[in-house]
Amino acid sequence: MKTxxxxxxxxxRVAREFENGMVINLGYxxxxxxxxxxxxxxxxxFHSENGVLGYGGxxxxxxxxxxxxxxxxxxxxxxxxxxxxxxxxxxxxxxGGHVDLVVLxxxxxxxxxxxxxxxxxxxxxxxxxxxxxxxxGCRQVIVMMLHTTREGAPRIVNHCSFPLTAKHCVGxxxxxxxxxxxxxxxLVLKEVAPGWTAEEVxxxxxxxxxxxxxxxxxxx
Amino acid sequence: MAIxxxxxxxxxxxxxxxxxxxxxxxxxxxxxxxxxxxxxxxAKQGAGNLTVISNQGGVGFELxxxxxxxxxxxxxxxxxxxxxKKFIGSVPALGGMPPTSPIExxxxxxxxxxxxxxQGTLAERxxxxxxxxxxxxxxxxxxxxxxxxxxxxxxxxREYLLELPLTADFALIKAHKADTVGNLIYRGTAxxxxxxxxxxxxxxxVEVDELVQPGELDPEAVVTPQLFVSRIVEVPR
Numbered sequence: 001m002k003t004x005x006x007x008x009x010x011x012x013r014v015a016r017e018f019e020n021g022m023v024i025n026l027g028y029x030x031x032x033x034x035x036x037x038x039x040x041x042x043x044x045x046f047h048s049e050n051g052v053l054g055y056g057g058x059x060x061x062x063x064x065x066x067x068x069x070x071x072x073x074x075x076x077x078x079x080x081x082x083x084x085x086x087x088x089x090x091x092x093x094x095x096g097g098h099v100d101l102v103v104l105x106x107x108x109x110x111x112x113x114x115x116x117x118x119x120x121x122x123x124x125x126x127x128x129x130x131x132x133x134x135x136x137g138c139r140q141v142i143v144m145m146l147h148t149t150r151e152g153a154p155r156i157v158n159h160c161s162f163p164l165t166a167k168h169c170v171g172x173x174x175x176x177x178x179x180x181x182x183x184x185x186x187l188v189l190k191e192v193a194p195g196w197t198a199e200e201v202x203x204x205x206x207x208x209x210x211x212x213x214x215x216x217x218x219x220x
Numbered sequence: 221m222a223i224x225x226x227x228x229x230x231x232x233x234x235x236x237x238x239x240x241x242x243x244x245x246x247x248x249x250x251x252x253x254x255x256x257x258x259x260x261x262x263a264k265q266g267a268g269n270l271t272v273i274s275n276q277g278g279v280g281f282e283l284x285x286x287x288x289x290x291x292x293x294x295x296x297x298x299x300x301x302x303x304x305k306k307f308i309g310s311v312p313a314l315g316g317m318p319p320t321s322p323i324e325x326x327x328x329x330x331x332x333x334x335x336x337x338x339q340g341t342l343a344e345r346x347x348x349x350x351x352x353x354x355x356x357x358x359x360x361x362x363x364x365x366x367x368x369x370x371x372x373x374x375x376x377x378r379e380y381l382l383e384l385p386l387t388a389d390f391a392l393i394k395a396h397k398a399d400t401v402g403n404l405i406y407r408g409t410a411x412x413x414x415x416x417x418x419x420x421x422x423x424x425x426v427e428v429d430e431l432v433q434p435g436e437l438d439p440e441a442v443v444t445p446q447l448f449v450s451r452i453v454e455v456p457r
Contacts, residue, residue: 029316050253050409066252066288127310128310130338130340132341
């Protein structure tokens, strides 16, 4: 059994994508971890749907201020220059393309960059939250997910069987075994986890992967 | 003499909420920003057949312990008491929680209808209702189950869906401070859906941490202007 990256390590790799000055939204669940791995030479501004821009990192549960949280209900820290606004203004920022990058979790991503991240069989009452607005409105959409389900089934597929969040929205996918980019020719495998081969990643992926000429190991 | 908007307690502030009313409930979902004391008063008052418009459906007292030690009441109490016939919102139940929230149980038993609305579309439908607009076009939801039954239009080469306004008979709101005239300021991320909902109801009832005299709030910092606010109850947390 090959070693897969843990969630913190995926977050560390995703955070390398953050460019100086970017406004970034971190989606529900695992993407929130990225707030703690901003590269040292860069300043970014975190946006959250519930109406905050420019918070610091994640706070601790022991000192949680329940009126200073992100949309995943995680405590966040104050930072000079942060600001608050209401939900309508928050989604103007999202739909209007004023948020540079969003990192979202996913149940499934298709080879064409379709995203399914809110509804699953047996839970008809769970909702999409702000995911559809983020996927449709942000300038870049990155997905951070585990490569397969707990049972080992592929989650990077030809066509999503779960209800869609948005079509053709995903730019890059970061998983516990690989980094992939959605292109007009298909899914390009750019990086593999240390010790993994392209063939081993393909075996866990339903969609056909195009192996990049300059395939690299994920650098940590 | 100014009209008195200040009520002594939450019970008297929600006393006239009637069966079949449409009610917006502010906040984002969890403790911060939620008008908890007004919700509990509404549960006690007992009005039924309600339509609730809120971002999240509430997790109920039992699951709330996972969010805040000691737990707290939320909108879940209204389904548990069978007061709600329809919920409109973006997260009726949280996928990260067990499927035992009051709304998820009530929905499974066919006791509550759910209209799922993307969060930004929800905020904008409320703002449209507040501002007297007939609706708006958004690209959110195109190509997903959300587009079913909606008018589609191509504007500047992009596909959009027509979304219609939302208004309510009552809005239950949480703010940080009010002056006795009804101007409101909020605290931190507890602002969220409260300001837009305050603008979209016939009667807006607000629960505040602190009530102050006119002149004590900086007019430059007021978020919700007083004409949107009908009733104020001071409930220090």
